[in-house]
Amino acid sequence: MEFLHVEGKESVPKKRIKFSLLLRALLYIGLFVIGTVGGFKSWDYFKNNLLACYGYQLRRIDVELIGSGRISKDEVIRASNVHVGDNIFNLSLKDIYSKVCSIQEVDKALVRRDLPDRVLIRIWERKPVVRLAVKSKENRKYCLDEKGYPFVTENREDLLSLPEMVGVPLKLIEGKKRIEEPEVSAALNLLRILENSSLHFAFDPQTIDVSRPLSIGLLTRDGVRLTFRIDHLNEQVQRLQKIYSFSQSHGRKISMVDLTPEQNIPVIFQ
Numbered sequence: 001m002e003f004l005h006v007e008g009k010e011s012v013p014k015k016r017i018k019f020s021l022l023l024r025a026l027l028y029i030g031l032f033v034i035g036t037v038g039g040f041k042s043w044d045y046f047k048n049n050l051l052a053c054y055g056y057q058l059r060r061i062d063v064e065l066i067g068s069g070r071i072s073k074d075e076v077i078r079a080s081n082v083h084v085g086d087n088i089f090n091l092s093l094k095d096i097y098s099k100v101c102s103i104q105e106v107d108k109a110l111v112r113r114d115l116p117d118r119v120l121i122r123i124w125e126r127k128p129v130v131r132l133a134v135k136s137k138e139n140r141k142y143c144l145d146e147k148g149y150p151f152v153t154e155n156r157e158d159l160l161s162l163p164e165m166v167g168v169p170l171k172l173i174e175g176k177k178r179i180e181e182p183e184v185s186a187a188l189n190l191l192r193i194l195e196n197s198s199l200h201f202a203f204d205p206q207t208i209d210v211s212r213p214l215s216i217g218l219l220t221r222d223g224v225r226l227t228f229r230i231d232h233l234n235e236q237v238q239r240l241q242k243i244y245s246f247s248q249s250h251g252r253k254i255s256m257v258d259l260t261p262e263q264n265i266p267v268i269f270q
Contacts, residue, residue: 058086059117067125070153071105076121079103088113096121104151104176126151129191130165130208134173144168148178148188163191167211183210186230190216193237202244215260225256243267 061082063073080096093111100109100121110122128143132150136142143153144165150173153159165187172179179185187208194200203224209217218226228236236259247254247269256268 057117058084058088058119062118062120064122065125066123071103071123071125075103076100076123080121082119088117091119128153128159128162129188131159131162132168132173133164133166134170136170142173146188148180148185150176150179163205163208165208165210167209182230183216186233187216190228190233193233197237199241199244224254227258227260229260239265
């Protein structure tokens with residue numbers, strides 16, 4: 001009986017200790033919250049009042065364009081929605097990046113603060129490699145870059161000299177996503193191979209047809225018709241090089257070559 005009575009007396013201080021620890025934890029949490037809120041408010045006051053007085057206001061927007069110059073600097077500044085006089089610390093670099101990347105001819109971008117009073121926006125333009133032969137309701141003109149991304153463009157002289165690709169559905173183009181159709185990807189790869197080969201001037205592409213499955217039709221500006229498979233393009237170009245060398249050595253002009261067979265390639269001379 002005496003033992004139980006003593007144990008009951010000792011249980012009271014333990015409850016008080018737990019309660020005291022709980023109050024202390026709540027006090028620390030409250031102080032942390034107050035300090036955090038106060039810190040944010042102090043930072044807002046500091047950047048909006050004190051820093052602004054010492055030159056941390058936007059005075060210059062530097063725009064660097066890497067590409068052919070189809071995008072203007074004014075277009076980039078308008079899209080960024082950044083204005084001279086803004087507090088440089090209030091600018092969201094993430095928002096600026098998203099806005100300038102909304103320009104369809106932008107491949108990638110970099111946005112950076114240059115303290116105390118400048119913002120740098122660097123733009124890499126998409127490199128168009130083909131014009132797309134499609135008819136849209138708005139009569140828009142589309143191009144395809146080397147990565148397979150479609151974008152709206154205008155009838156500029158530098159684009160009119162590009163080859164025209166036929167056979168790409170309009171729904172794929174208006175999706176504004178990378179076109180991953182195997183015939184389209186192979187056609188872009190073929191253009192790269194031809195551009196880097198000695199056949200570039202001999203077979204200057206005018207029209208590329210990707211409408212038929214697993215094959216690429218190519219019409220040159222001299223009226224030569226070429227047909228490729230979508231695989232083993234390097235080997236096919238090497239065969240074409242041998243055929244072209246033969247035609248040059250015999251003084252004969254090529255009219256048509258079908259490179260889809262692995263052997264006995266059909267060739268028509270004029």
